[in-house]
Every structure is written in C-alpha cells, then in structure tokens.
Amino acid sequence: MEILAAISRKGAAVPELAEATLGELRPDELRVRLVACGICHTDLHAHSGFLSPLPIVLGHEGAGVVEAVGSRVDGFAEGDHVVLSGSSCGHCRNCRQGTPSYCNEAMQRCFGGKRADGTTAITAAGEPIHSHFFGQSSFATHALVSPRTAVKVAADLPLDVLAPMGCGVITGAGTVLETFALRPGQTLVVFGVGAVGMSAVMAARLAGALRIICVDTNKERLNLALELGATDIIDATAAPAPEALVKAVRALEPEGVDFVFNTTSAAPLFDAMVEMLAMRGIGGYVTAPRSEWVAPLARMLQRGITLRGVLGGDADPQRTIPLLIRYWREGRFPIDRLITRYPFEQIDEALSDFTAGRVVKPVLLMNKQMESIHG
Ligand SMILES: [Zn+2]
Ligand SMILES: [Zn+2]
Numbered sequence: 001m002e003i004l005a006a007i008s009r010k011g012a013a014v015p016e017l018a019e020a021t022l023g024e025l026r027p028d029e030l031r032v033r034l035v036a037c038g039i040c041h042t043d044l045h046a047h048s049g050f051l052s053p054l055p056i057v058l059g060h061e062g063a064g065v066v067e068a069v070g071s072r073v074d075g076f077a078e079g080d081h082v083v084l085s086g087s088s089c090g091h092c093r094n095c096r097q098g099t100p101s102y103c104n105e106a107m108q109r110c111f112g113g114k115r116a117d118g119t120t121a122i123t124a125a126g127e128p129i130h131s132h133f134f135g136q137s138s139f140a141t142h143a144l145v146s147p148r149t150a151v152k153v154a155a156d157l158p159l160d161v162l163a164p165m166g167c168g169v170i171t172g173a174g175t176v177l178e179t180f181a182l183r184p185g186q187t188l189v190v191f192g193v194g195a196v197g198m199s200a201v202m203a204a205r206l207a208g209a210l211r212i213i214c215v216d217t218n219k220e221r222l223n224l225a226l227e228l229g230a231t232d233i234i235d236a237t238a239a240p241a242p243e244a245l246v247k248a249v250r251a252l253e254p255e256g257v258d259f260v261f262n263t264t265s266a267a268p269l270f271d272a273m274v275e276m277l278a279m280r281g282i283g284g285y286v287t288a289p290r291s292e293w294v295a296p297l298a299r300m301l302q303r304g305i306t307l308r309g310v311l312g313g314d315a316d317p318q319r320t321i322p323l324l325i326r327y328w329r330e331g332r333f334p335i336d337r338l339i340t341r342y343p344f345e346q347i348d349e350a351l352s353d354f355t356a357g358r359v360v361k362p363v364l365l366m367n368k369q370m371e372s373i374h375g
Pocket of ligand 1: 040167
C-alpha cells in the first residue's frame with residue numbers, strides 16, 4: 001500500500017518526507033496505522049548512519065491502530081490500539097525471563113533495518129528502503145510490526161501521550177523500578193532531565209525516594225523536574241566541573257546517594273557518578289562515554305560500587321507499559337507534561353527543536369497525512 005514515510009538518507013541533514021510503498025502483510029505481522037510517534041536521541045544517531053544501514057525509515061516510539069492482522073497472529077484484532085516498543089525474538093533465555101531488551105537478537109532486530117528473515121518492508125520509487133527499525137519504523141503513516149513489538153492499550157487513551165512509553169519513558173522509569181528496584185527512603189541523582197531522566201524522576205517519586213537530585217544545564221527543565229518530583233536541583237552551568245558536582249551532591253547527602261542515573265555521555269560525569277555514590281551504590285547509564293574513559297576499578301572495589309549499562313529500563317513492555325498507563329490515568333505519572341506535538345510534515349522543525357533542547361519530547365502526529373493520502 002502507499003504510505004508517507006520520513007526517509008533518512010546518507011548525507012541528508014534531516015529525514016525526507018516521501019511517498020513510499022509498504023509491502024504485503026506477512027502472516028506473523030500486524031499492520032498498524034500510526035497516529036503518533038515520539039522522537040528519541042537514538043533516532044538522531046541512527047539518522048547519521050551510526051547505528052543502522054541507510055536509507056531507512058526511523059522512528060521507534062510509535063502508537064496507532066491495528067489495521068490488519070496476519071493469519072498466524074493470535075491475540076490482536078483489527079481496531080486494537082497499540083503502543084509499539086522494541087523488537088525481540090520471544091524464545092531466547094532473556095525473552096523468556098521477561099527482559100526482552102536483552103534479547104539475543106535485539107541488536108539485529110532493532111538496528112539491522114530488516115525483518116529477521118532479511119527482507120525489508122518498504123520501497124520508494126522501486127528502491128528498497130530499510131525498515132523494521134526497532135521492529136517498527138514509525139516515522140510513517142503505516143508500519144508492519146511483529147506482535148511482540150505491540151502492547152495493546154485501551155481505546156479511550158490518547159495515543160500521542162502514550163507513544164513515548166515505548167522507549168524514552170520505559171527506559172527512565174524502568175531503570176528506577178526494575179534495575180535499581182528503588183525502595184522508600186533511598187536516594188537518587190539523575191544526570192540530564194530529558195524525557196528519560198524526567199521519567200526516572202517521576203518513577204522515583206512513585207517508589208518513595210527520599211531524595212531526588214537532578215543535574216542539568218537547562219534551567220527550565222530543572223524547574224519542570226521540581227514540579228515532577230525532584231527534591232533538589234543542581235544547575236551544572238554553575239558547577240560544571242565533576243568535582244563541583246560531587247561536592248554539591250555530598251553537601252546534600254554527605255554519605256553519598258544510593259543510585260545515580262546517568263543519561264549523558266560526557267566522560268567526566270562518569271567519574272562524578274562513581275564519586276557521589278554511597279558505599280555499595282549503583283550507577284546506571286544508558287549511553288556510553290563519548291570519549292575514552294577508564295573505570296576507576298580500585299575506587300569502585302574499595303566502596304563496592306556497581307556501574308550498570310541499562311537497555312530499555314530492564315523492563316518487559318507488555319507488563320510495564322500497562323502499569324505506567326494506570327499511574328498516568330491517576331495523574332501520578334504525568335508524562336503529558338513532557339510532550340510537544342508536531343504535525344508529521346513538520347518533522348524538520350521537531351528535530352531541530354529537539355536537537356537544540358527547546359523541547360523535551362517531540363511527538364509527531366500522523367492523522368492529517370492520513371486524510372491527505374486517502375482524500
Ligand atoms: Zn529511543
Ligand atoms: Zn529473544
């Protein structure tokens with residue numbers, strides 16, 4: 001079928017909105033009419049060609065309505081509303097244990113730009129375009145997805161609010177709830193309050209954190225973090241040196257904090273993370289240091305420090321997304337506060353606002369394009 005898709009090409013500054021053809025629905029797939037898709041930093045990296053082959057349709061925080069169900073798919077019906085998350089095989093050890101972000105096939109399935117069988121679902125003017133980014137490729141009006149990628153949600157929920165649940169939100173909230181398993185009375189520092197960091201703040205408040213200290217250079221975001229649950233903020237423009245950050249945190253918590261969640265990639269902040277943790281503290285990180293960094297293993301040993309890389313918040317989307325939706329409905333997990341909406345055709349503007357830090361979580365809305373395509 002004919003669709004509109006944002007195609008990332010080599011050397012292009014931004015994805016180009018173009019008409020494309022979505023292939024036949026496979027028996028083991030769902031066809032989803034996308035209503036909204038969040039933009040995540042991983043899309044930016046992938047657009048530059050670092051993570052996936054080009055040309056490709058990116059987008060991995062899609063949400064929409066099931067339009068067609070493959071003959072071998074159980075548990076879904078036409079008209080179901082779904083939030084899309086990462087792709088996983090469903091039968092390796094990690095999938096069976098409920099941690100599908102560590103699926104043995106996750107890297108290939110999420111970043112390979114193809115179905116597991118090596119085919120791509122999209123062509124543009126006859127040229128094959130890579131698809132199935134995170135099993136979805138949701139910068140488009142439609143996508144073919146694996147049912148494991150789709151989480152069914154109630155039809156009365158706003159899909160534009162739920163879209164970022166699939167990556168940014170589950171990563172931040174999952175790190176606090178699953179990786180750290182934060183308990184009431186514990187303390188947390190969050191480096192970088194973008195959508196991932198803010199989701200961690202909200203989850204830490206839900207879990208009963210005693211102190212939630214946010215570090216960022218964006219004053220507006222720090223103020224929003226205070227509204228969403230931060231107990232203290234540190235403006236890193238005033239204390240840019242890692243030593244100064246450690247001092248500022250230890251002034252609040254002299255023995256150090258139980259957890260640091262680092263959403264940034266500056267190498268000196270990884271040192272700061274180690275130094276502000278309490279004995280036996282855990283530092284979680286979701287992106288690697290931008291430059292070479294040697295872990296201070298002796299310091300870590302002396303104090304029993306763990307550094308833990310975290311993918312997808314260690315969470316099972318099928319379990320965690322419905323839980324977070326319940327909290328959202330109750331007003332206790334207000335992710336709608338993070339969102340700025342853009343019509344799909346303004347993807348350039350959404351990307352430039354996002355890159356410049358003017359918005360926390362841009363969400364593209366595909367509805368209008370649907371009308372233009374189908375009259
Ligand atoms: Zn993401
Ligand atoms: Zn697996």
